[in-house]
Amino acid sequence: MGYLEFLSQFEMAGIILQLVVLPLLVMKLRLFWWAKQSMQWPKVNGKVMKGIIFRMPRSLDFLFTYEINGTTYQGYKPFFYNSYKTLNVKKVSNLMDTYPEGKQVVVYYNPSNHKIATLEPGRMDGVLGALALLFLLFALGFISFYNPYLLVKLIDHVSKL
Template sequence: MDFINSFSQLQIAAIILQLVTLPFLVMKLRLFWWAKQSLQWPKVKGVVVKSLDFPLSKIIDFLYSYEINGTTYHNEKPFFANSFKNFSQKKASILMNKYKEGKQVTVYYNPSDPSIATLEPGRMDGIPNTIALLILLLALGFICYYNPNILVELSN
């Protein structure tokens, strides 16, 4: 119990910040890795099952299917992105015209896990910026943990 009591409130906040940030950083790094690797993934023909619908809620409603070795897979996102909520109406309309229902598409799939696929290899909207922000937050957590007085000194 003395060990926990030896931490300042700022150090506890720094630990919490690191614990919250780390899983998000791992998820975004994984998306970044898949986007980079997708440039070398094998490709197969697929079809758009449900065309892109981009209502005011900005929740992407899209589905395409593809078959590998007799197994049919479905995927909901045309490319790796941090979020589809920041799409402008112009970007959404471009995607809606590009991926109409019934259209034949080329699907690039992960040979290790064919359920992971993309229609636009290498595209990673918003992921690098998010990774930079998460690394910055993680670094801030480390700095505040090891030198808890630094924020007090900087604010004075």
């Protein structure tokens, strides 16, 4: 406990910010990696079991199935995305038209983990924006912890403008 007593408020805030942002950053980097890699993944035929239903609290209900080596898998997302909130009404309408219930689709699946699959390889709506914001917040936490006086000087400079 003695070490924490010597930390300034900026240093403590920097530690907390980094601890909060790091898991989110890892999750978004994983989505980005999967979206990039999905363009080289093997493909198999699948079927939309439940067409896209857009619910009011901005959530999508969707289900497709595919079979690999006799095992049936299910997917719940047509592509990799940050949040359903990045989808506007026009995009959702296009998705509803593109993936109606019963439609035969091509599914691109991760060869090392067959449970990870996508219908639109390479598509990553909102992931790059989320990554940029998380990198910025992580850098801010890093600066707050390792050089809090730089942050104080920056705040003083901005406040004088």
